[in-house]
Amino acid sequence: MLGWEFPPFFAGGIGIVCYELSKALADKNVEVTYIMPFGPRNTRSPFLKKLITAENMYPTIKVHRVDTMMHAYMNEETYTQEYTVRMLEEKTSATGVKKQLYGKNLLQEVHNFAHRAMLIAEHEEFDIIHCHDWMTVPAAIGIKHASKKPLIVHMHNTVFDRYLQNTNSVEYDIEQRGLDEADKVLCVSHFIRNTVLTKYHADEQKVGVLHNAAQKMSDAQVAPPTIQAHDRIVLFAGRITVQKGPDYFVKASRLVADHMPDVKFVMAGTGDMLTQMIELVADLGLGDKFLFPGFYTRDDVDTLFSMADVFVMPSVSEPFGIVPLEAMYKGTPTIISKQSGCSEVLAHVLKVDFWDVEELAEKILAVLAYEELHQTLRSHGKYEVTQLTWDKVADRMKREYEQLCIEVKR
Amino acid sequence: MVSVCMYFHAHQPHRLKRYGMFEIGVHSDYFDEKANREILDKVSHKCYLPTNTLLKELIEEHKGDFKVSFSITGTILEQLEQFRPDVLESFKELARTGHVEFLSETFHHSLAYLYSKEEFEHQVALHRKKIEEHFDQTPVVFRNTELIFNNDLAIHVEKMGFKGILAEGADHILEWRSPNFVYRPASTQKIKVLLKNYKLSDDIAFRFSNKQWEEHPLSTEKYVSWMNSVNGSGELINLFMDYETFGEHQWEDTGIFEFLRHLPKKVLEHPDNRFVTVSEAVDNHDVRGEFDAHNFISWADLERDLSAWLGNSMQKGSIEKLFSLEKEIKSSGDERLIRDWRYLTTSDHFYYMCTKWFTDGDVHKYFNAFDSPYEGFIAFMNSVHDIELRLKQRKKER
Incomplete structure (x- = not known):
């Protein structure tokens, strides 16, 4: 399995998906060798302990960490930013030795990762290669060629979701190669499957849909800390980027506020549209009704959902969208866009x-x-949502693995 | 001797629009006239006209040995008056054959009995007037919305002067007994209850075109042989079903019309068989036992209870809200307001809010005017709130 770490902060769903899927597979006695990008950023992670615990709890999960600067949802721009900061840090600490470790750009880093992952795979025994998202595709293809084992490419999103209007030909090409080389493609929604078929012309026969499931959450209700009890709370939580439709949320809030007093709106999270949203809120005269708590951690999620009367996810593009499942798990009524995979x-x-x-x-x-x-x-x-379990997903996954193994033997 | 009693239920609600909260106080057009009209046209074309024609032919061909009964709601009759007088006329022609009987029920196909006895009796009276006006007969047998029934209802309806009432032949009440006899509802004096033979009824209404069903395809011969096997162990077979079964739920290409065309002849081939209307079934058969329904039963879903309309808090909350306005609405004297309020009592609105999708989901989805039960609830509540606003304005004006 070529997947992602459990994200240190709430940065998106793919890490959760990989984590939950591996755990559920381990429960079904599937041996998982997990190759995980793991970089300098992660050493500060409060979740490091949790991961190590998971590793010990599941003897059938064997984790290899690959030191890399790439992480989920990165693009060339964010990579360059982090790389620059990293280089500055290296200079000031005056060690300078590790400089060679990371690629100058994301593509180079993706190939560095592939190289290291292949070296690890050489010494491992496995029947199936299962990779998640484009950054691990070159590694997966390399391992496939070396081992002659079947490849499953798990599509959590495509370049068309990450960039909406503008495409990125480098990432597109890698995805295309992954889809061509894959023996089986699993998409997290019919929406993604449709993109895979129409924009990449993948072979319809080998492309299936495997919807994500809900993560178990605590049943504890956290008391709302600051906001006054008589205020009703409408919550937006996620990356504040164009994909998530935060501007539609703000505009709808104006109409809601016109019709109902004592409603507060919380926009939790951060992203490149945050400043723009703060300005829009001010322009619409909603300053005293809006709260921007900013970055939030996994622990904050419980508090946010517990205090919210309704959770809204107006995503423009949402390949699946795992946050509504969490909101529902916490008993928060949920509104989602019809365009969301979930x-x-x-x-x-x-x-x-x-x-x-x-x-x-309305x-x-x-x-x-x-x-x-x-x-x-x-x-x-x-x-x-309690019926949407990772256990069921893992059952299906196991059947797919077994099917592929049989097909290969023929 | 086996009597065969067929009754067909014809109904179309005044469906609601997705009336939004921002429309409250701006306008009061809650009902989706366009959709209602389109559906009426579609069902008229696929079901009402062809089936009425066929039934008339069959009645004439058998010179009155073939006869049927109808339960036809006030809300559909109103819509036919307004949009499809030709279809209304074809129902009248059926009535004029003298071999078609019309049942009594609530004008608005409502759950009024459960919330207001006064409104219930009023809607039954409105319906009687409508039936008398169009079909020149006065109903003597009562059928509550969706065959909702219990002992108290039977007692109430008996006092209103009816000699018969219809109910679902629910297994949990009948236990080992057969629905193919006439029973007396517990604690009543004279009224008789006719029980739906749900197996034979649903063979036509639900299973007819189901290719997974082991008896598919269902020929008239096979079906009549099942009916004949009742002879000796039963006296009366009540086949109760939606009229829209013919051509709408079961499309023409399933062979449903051919099935119906041959049914009377095949049934009458057996010398012991005959067709009866609902009042003949009541008159001709003696009571063979007691039917004791302490709790409400209905013909809906697997549960045969009220959960399709009153199973969740949205359904209960919205109908309670509606009936909480009853007195004020009626004393307002505003005809239009009263009319809109009554349209909202139609049970279909609450059926659309049903959330027990896990077992009966397909049927509910098929009949739902909204994308989800939640949408149905929101449109309904918004309409009720506008009605409340109109009530307040009316009071101010006085």
């Missing part, structure tokens, strides 16, 4: 087109105004 598996949520600001406001108001709606979404939503 909308394919969720019935007990409200759904809107991301661009329909008025409809979004639905937020309805959840706040009608107690019965709130109650039903809360109880049915929670029931629904």
Whole structure:
């Protein structure tokens, strides 16, 4: 398995998916050798301990860490930024020796990783190669050629989701190669499968859908810390980037505030649109109604969902979207865009087109105004996500593995 | 001797639009006239017209040995008056054959009995007037919405003067007994209850076109042989189903019309068989036992209870809210307001809010005017809130 670490901060779902899937597979006695990008950034991670514990708890998971600066959701720009900072740090610490370790750009680093991963794989026994997302594709292809073992490419998103309008030909080409070389492609939604078929012309026969599941969360309700008790709270949580549609959330908030007093809006997270959103909130005269708590950790998630009366994810592009599942797990009524991949598996949520600001406001108001709606979404939503278990995903995954092994023997 | 009693239920609700919260106080057009009309046209074309024509032919061909009963709601009759007088006329033609009987029920296909006895009786009276106006007969047998029934309802309906009432032949009440006899509802004096034979009814209504069903395809011969096997162990077979079964739920290409066309002849081939209307079934058969339904039963879903309409808190909350306005609405004297309020009592609105998708989901989804039960609830509640606003304005004006 070529996957990602459990993210140190709440940076996105792919790390969680890899972590939950590996654990669930381990429970089914599938031996997982896990090659994980692991860089200088991660040594500061508060989750380091947790990972090591997981490793010890599951003797069938064997983890190899590859020292690299690449991490999930990186692009050339963010890599260069981190690289520059890193180089400055190296200079001031005056060691200078490690400088050679990391690639000058992301593509080089991706190939460095591939090289190291192949060296590790040479000394390992395995039947299947399973990789997650484009950055691990060159490594996976290299291992496939060396070992002649079948390859599963797990698509969590595509270049069309990461860049919306502008594409990135380097990343596209790598994805294309991955899809061509794969013996089986698994997409996290029909939405992604559709992109894979229409934009990459992958062989329809080998492309399947494997929806993500919900992570078990604690049932404890955390008391709202600061906001006044009589205020109703509408929550946005995630990266504040164009993909997540934060501007639609702010615009809908204006309509909600016009119709209902004592409502507060929380936009948790950070991203390149944060400043723009703060300005938009000010322009719309919502300054006293909005809170921007910024970066939040996994532990904060519990608090955020517990204090929210409704969670909104108006994503423009959301290959799957694991946050609504977490919100529902915490019993928070949830509104998602119809364009989200998770909308394919969720019935007990409200759904809107991301661009329909008025409809979004209508639905937020309805959840706040009608107690019965709130109650039903809360109880049915929670029931629904507890049925979406990683155990079931792992069952399906195991069948796919077995099927591939049989096909290879023929 | 086996009597065969067929009754067809025809109904179309006034479906709601996705009436939004921002529309409250701006306008009060809650009902989706366009969709209602389109659906009425579609069902008229696929079901009502062809089936009415066929039934009339069969009644004439058998010179009255073939007869049927209808439960036809006030809300569909109103829509036919307005948009499809031709279809209404074809129902009237059926009535004029003298071999078609019309049942009594609530005008608005409502759950009024559960929330207001006064409104219930009023809607039954409204419906009687409508039936008398169009079909020149006065119903004597009562059928509550979706065959919702219990002992108290039977007692109530008996007092209203009906001689018969319909109910689902629910296994948990019948236990080892057969639905193919006439029973007396517990604690009643004279009224008789006719029980739906759900196996034979659903063979046509639900299973007819199901290719996974081991009896598929269902020929008239096979079906009538099952009916004949009742002879000796039963006296009356009640086949109750939605009229839309013919051509709408079971499409024409399933052979449903051919099935119906041959049914009377095949049934009557056996000298012991005959067709009866609901009041004939009541008159011709003696009571063979007691039917004791302490709790409510219905013909819906596997549970045969009220959970399809009142299973979750959205359904209960919204209907309670609606009926909490009853007195004020009625005393407002505003005809339009009263009309809109009554349209909202139609049970379909609550059916659309059903969330027990895990077992009966397919049926509910098929019949849902909304994308989800939540959408149905929001549109309904927004409409009720506008009604409340109109009520307040009306009070101010006075």
